[in-house]
Amino acid sequence: MMKTDEKNPVFDIRDTLEKYACIYRNTTLKIFQYCQETDTYERLDEYLRPVKNITDFKNSGQKYSNVYKDDWKFLTDFLTSREGGTIEVRCINKDGNAGLMTVRGFIAQDKNTGYHYFIGSSRDITREKLQEEFLEERAQKDPLTGLYNRFFGKELIDEYLASRNPYAGCGMMVLDVDYFKNVNDTYGHMFGDEVLKRFAELFVALFDINDVIMRLGGDEFVIFLKDIGHATIMKKAGKLIREVQKLKFPGTTYLATCSVGICFLPENVSGYTYQQLFENADWALYQAKKNGKNRYAFCDNLRHFEDKTEKKQELYEGVEIDARYLHNDIVSTAFEIFEKMSSFQTAIELLMKVIGLKFRLNRITILRTEVAEQKTDRIFQWVSEEDYRLLIDEIHFLKSDFITLFRHNDEYGTVVLQESDLADYSEQGRKNVLQGGAKTVVCAAMYCEGSYTGTIVYVTCREKRLWSREDRKLLGEVTKIISAHYAKNQAFNSVYRGIAAESGWDQLTGLSSFSRFREDVEKMLIGGYGPGHAVIYTDFEKFKRINAKYGYRVGDQILRQFSEYVISVLKTDMDTYFTRAISDHFILFTPYDMDGDPETFALKINQEFLRQMKEKYPDMKLCVRTGIYLITKECANASEAIDAANYARKYAAENCETGVKLYDEELKKQSDAE
Incomplete structure (x- = not known):
């Protein structure tokens, strides 16, 4: 027998049983034997002596065991088989947490009684499994975003392409964050990392659990969509562009946008690899960035390249706006848009979209006012969603309400109206202000050669909005620019056959379309x-x-x-x-x-x-x-x-x-x- 402490044992080296006992005490193994004929379980110590005996083990043994109830029958079936081997069962550890245990052994027959014994061991492998999963995840995932890394993501995509259903289409998006270097330079790399994590969270929320979402590195990502049609992937791309624009970063003026390149592989087409799809999607990404960013471009199945920037829609979709306009000063942007556009209507529609996105508005309405007749007509409107649309073309008002509004104008020609602060206005006036679910309204006065001509109404509907002095100043300046160009447009159009905005006339020259x-x-x-x-x-x-x-x-x-x-x-x-x-x-x-x-x-x-x-x-x-x-x-x-x-x-x-x-x-x- 061993005579000294466990760390430095001294014993007869020829004593095999003592050597085994020493090894046993330094492991997490538990040795047992189970008699199949008598349904008796015996726990053995390091010298293989029985220390615990449980009869009727299949029925009563579970109350002595830490094995999960759902795995108990699986364990007993294994012990009563005549094959032996190794299994894993779930268990509850001493700390009450879920764990995993491996059970392995062999079948031996007692030559005296003829009984069959399962002689085996059990061992808690929870920590090993967690470490294994941790290492596997580190090998597969990007540490910053938790998305697949480029190596494992590529492997998953190639596996899918090699065995995909020939009757299903698939597509690849290659995406990067617009002006990401400026983000790091302006706000710091920690904020840049937060932006990337928010993008990753958005991707996980938007795309299917079976899709492969990976970070290539830096601000570039790949999203591989399985079993999808051409129209669906285009809709998802448009939604992605819009949802990115909705990301909010409190405490900053940062407005996120992205550019996306897409390659679609239709059904009944095979033989393509990750690299081939990536090269084409990356080419499409270049087209999107070259055409102004904040949009997607489309490359269809390596056969032809086609820019698929979304066409103009009545409701704001976001993808047709040059990303520069969202990052530049809004006053400079207004000047540039009116300078570049040959049509006033095209310019005002684009500018309203830019203002709406930059200031996170739900509606912008340009109203022409006839003070003497106490009415105002809607001439242009932009909305972020159809529910916020102002449906009434002509609005009548009381003179007292007009005077009240006019007196509250600040030095920038603006007045802020809150849903909860309209006591100075008549009931009709309050209804006019709160149309379309308005919560906060900024009215900015329009003038032409010193005369009041109307107002531009900037509206938020989802929640109350507090407007800073600087933002009101910017809206006032932009309104002046719009007023000047609108007046010029009206004056020019009057020379040639009525208003050019009517169908059939070129708005730059007033000539026939x-x-x-x-x-x-x-x-x-x-x-x-x-x-x-x-x-x-x-x-x-x-x-x-x-x-x-x-x-x-x-x-x-x-x-x-x-x-x-x-x-x-x-x-x-x-x-x-x-x-x-x-x-x-x-x-x-x-x-x-x-x-x-x-x-x-x-x-x-x-x-x-x-x-x-x-x-x-x-x-x-x-x-x-x-x-x-x-x-x-x-x-x-x-x-x-x-x-x-x-x-x-x-x-x-x-x-x-x-x-x-x-x-x-x-x-x-x-x-x-x-």
Whole structure:
């Protein structure tokens, strides 16, 4: 027997049983034997002597055991089998926590009684399993976000692609956070890490549990969607863009946006790997970022590349806004939008969306007010959700309410109205303010040449909003910009055939829209009134350089002045139609003198206009090209006439300020040959 302490035992080294007992005492093993015929369990000590005996073990043994009730039958079936082996069962540890125990052994038969014994051991492996799971998770997961890391995520995706159902589609999104370097530089890397974790939480909430969500590194992520259709993945991409914009980071002005590239693999297409899909989705991500960020671009199954930025919708979807507008100063953004857009309506719709997103609004309404008649008309509106839409076009108000509102204007021309603080207004006035579930309303006054013309109403509906002095100042400044451009737009439109905002008119020039122009010309040709008319197609060569050098405001001014000048020199407006087809392309349908020379007429117009521009912009190099088609009886439709004039324009003289070319028989033969 052993004579000294457990740490340094001294015993007869030839004593095998003593050696075994020493080993046993230094392990977590528990040794037992179970007689199958008598249903008796015996716990053995280190010298293999019985120290605990339980009869009727299958029925009564559980009360002495820490094995889970649901696993008890599994254990007893294992002990009564004639095979032996190893199993794992759940148990309750001494601390009351769930654990795991392994049971292993073999079957032996007593040669004296013939009874069969299961001789085995049990061991608590809870800590080992936890460590194993921890290490496995560390090998699979990104430590910051808890998402799959790039290595394990790639392995899962390749496994799916190798064995996927051929009748199911799948897709890959590659995503990164817009301007993430600026986030780290402005708020610090700890805040940047918080942004990445919030993105990860959003991905887990938005996508299916079977999808593979992984962090590639930095601010780049991959989301692989299994068993999905083309339309569904596009909807999910749009929702992802919108939900990212809703992320809030208290205590900061940070507004999160992201760019997404998508590659879709349709059903009945196989043989593609993670790397192939990733390269195409990454290409699409580049397109999204190149086109302004805060959007997604789509690459369909390696066959063709197509930008799928969402088309304009009446309700705000977010994906069509250049992310720069969300991060830049709102006043500078307003100036830039009005400068770049050729249409006031397009500009105001975009600007309202930017303001709505930047200030987290639910509705913006531009109201034109007629004080004498005590009514206001809605002329533009943006809403974040359909439920917040203001449905009434015309609103009547009391003079007393108008005076109260006017007196509360601050130095920025704004007044903040809270749902709970409208005691100074009439019941009708309160109803007007609280339409569409409004909680907080900011009214910003609009003026034109010193006269009050209306108001822009900035509304939050979900919750009460406290507006800082700085934010009210910004809204006041933006409202002034909108007022000025609206007044300019109204004044310009009054010159040409009513309000250009009505359907059928180009809002930059006031000319007929291209579709309306083509319809009018078509009617002339069908009626047999075409002969004696000419289609004159003019454009400005490399006009993008003018915009780049002098700015969009100057470029728009030149286009408007050209349309005004052409109208001014026309001898008659009878059976005359004029349109700006696209950008700097103009088409004129007009009668011409059979004895005159239409080429000389067009050349004089171009030369005189260029002379005027030279006086105004001495350093500007404008080049104008014009093609002319004389309508004949054989001309079948408007498109044929327009195409012929456009074809002639392409062959107008080069290397000079203006060139004019008539679509003659030689060009006709050349066109037919092509």
